[in-house]
Amino acid sequence: MAKIGILGLGTVGSGVVELILKNRDIIERKCGFPINIKKILVRDESKKRPDYLKEIITYKPEEIINEPEIDLVVEVMGGEEPALTYIKQALNNKKHVVTANKEVISKYGKELLELAQQNKVNLLFEASVAGGIPIIIPLKESLIANEINNIMGILNGTTNFILTQMEENKMEFSEALDLAKKLGYAESDPSADIKGFDAARKIAILSSIAFNVRVTPDKVYTEGIDGISYTDIKYAQEMGFTIKLVAEGQRTDDGIFVLVAPVLLRKEHPLSSVKDVYNAVIVEGDAVGRLMFYGRGAGKMPTASAVVSDIIKALKTDEKNRLNCTCFREEEVLPIKLFRSAYYFRIKALDKPGVLSKISGVFGQNNINLYMVIQKNSVDNIAEIVIITYETSFKNIQRAVDEIKSLDEVSEVSSVIRVKEEV
Structure with missing residues (x-):
């Protein structure tokens, strides 16, 4: 029998409990061993809980993190702290950890995976991205x-x-x-x-x-x-x-x-x-x-589906097949100014001869070719102009935006949005 402790009984935590209890028979038949929820940590002592959970509710995290009988800890509290601290403590206590915490994993995933490896336990986080979608x-x-x-x-x-x-x-x-x-x-x-x-x-x-x-x-x-x-x-x-x-x-x-x-x-x-x-x-x-x-990509039961799947995988995966950190490359994350794309502009400017030519000139001076230029309407002598550019660097776009905003004839650069032409 595998015994688990759950940190948090909010939307996702309650979904995990529901799913394990509802589909216990099929889950245990598929994974080959029974799963028992030993303890659930909650923070609000005044909140009414279902009678069938009263015996396993705790307000003390150490009753889960330091409990020798618990094999795996599920963290579904959300937020960076105290979740990060609890995850580290659980891993150091040789417990597998399953989490849905995107904030913690996105910032500390490498460190936590290395900690799991050092302690010969599993850390899984399928539910941290896209809810119930396996990715x-x-x-x-x-x-x-x-x-x-x-x-x-x-x-x-x-x-x-x-x-x-x-x-x-x-x-x-x-x-x-x-x-x-x-x-x-x-x-x-x-x-x-x-x-x-x-x-x-x-x-x-x-x-x-x-x-x-x-x-x-x-x-x-x-x-x-x-x-x-x-x-x-x-x-x-x-x-x-x-x-x-x-x-x-x-x-x-x-x-x-x-x-x-x-x-x-x-x-x-x-x-x-x-x-x-x-x-x-x-x-x-x-x-x-x-x-x-x-x-x-979210919701109580879809996210619970991913969490329970990770619970089973963590309990069944041995050291030889453990999912470790694979960030072995040192490639640079490039600055956005070098990113190339086409862009959509919506500009409000005076509706008079020469203005469109002046705006187009700013694009040309910044090495931006125009794919489409449309004047949509004119109200109180202010024209709304829609422009789509060909692909260019974001650095060029930023310069053009600043220069267009400085034109006396332009009242507003209302929108600048990336365009992806390919399908």
């Missing part, structure tokens, strides 16, 4: 023979829901965010989601595994969706695009780029059809080609 184990095992050249995806359900509502129901950002909060898809403070920080942590984890290079969230160029308006969504639709918050890791001859930013995707692109709170990850390997992983 960590496929990258580490199924695709081990491949050189991964690109990994990109929609990794945050909240932002994807907001953008879907804006597109399909003609909502402004603030309206769609309010709806996401009402439905429980967004926190009362949604900053981590809408500013791209959540997706940055996840792509840092995926890129570290895919490229065998240590990538931490501070190395990920990050933009959110709080600057996107329905006007941008509408104009993108008219041109055959949809706007998504895309996290991407890209290998080049000079190093790797890792970024999170809104992107105009062709409607034929596989990620364009990913709607609402769903997530998807596309992996491109030199042998396998392009693969796409799609499903529920």
Whole structure:
């Protein structure tokens, strides 16, 4: 019999308990041994708990971390501390650890995997990225023979829901965010989601595994969706695009780029059809080609599915087959100024002869060729101009933005969004 302790009984923790109890028979038949939940750590002593859990509830983390009978610790508390401290203590006490904590893994994954190796135990974290979608184990095992050249995806359900509502129901950002909060898809403070920080942590984890290079969230160029308006969504639709918050890791001859930013995707692109709170990850390997992983990227039971799978894998995996840190390369994470892409601009300027020529001249002076220029409308003698450039460096784009903003004839550079033409 394997005995486990669970740190946290929130959304994910309660899902793990439910799933183990509900599917206990099939889980034990598949893994070959019974699993017993020995203790569950909770913080709120005033909260009412189900009667069947009362005997195994504890308010003392040491009753799990220091308990000799417990073989494996599940950390589903979230946040950096005290989760990081508890994980380290559990590993040092020779206990396997399963965690869904993207913040801890994205920042300290290498250190923790090395600590697990030193103590001859397993550390697994499938649920830290994309909820119930299997992606960590496929990258580490199924695709081990491949050189991964690109990994990109929609990794945050909240932002994807907001953008879907804006597109399909003609909502402004603030309206769609309010709806996401009402439905429980967004926190009362949604900053981590809408500013791209959540997706940055996840792509840092995926890129570290895919490229065998240590990538931490501070190395990920990050933009959110709080600057996107329905006007941008509408104009993108008219041109055959949809706007998504895309996290991407890209290998080049000079190093790797890792970024999170809104992107105009062709409607034929596989990620364009990913709607609402769903997530998807596309992996491109030199042998396998392009693969796409799609499903529920968050939520109680999908995330619990990944956690319970890791529990079984950790308990069954011996030292010879342990998943260790594979960040053996010293490649540089390149600065965003060198990243090359096409870009969409929405600019408000005086509606008079010569202004468009002046704006175009700024692009030309910064070695940016224009693919499309459209004047959408004019209100009170202010024209709205939409421009799509050919591929250029981000450094050129930044210079052009600064110079266009300084023109007397320009009242606003409303939006600058990356464009991905290929499908």
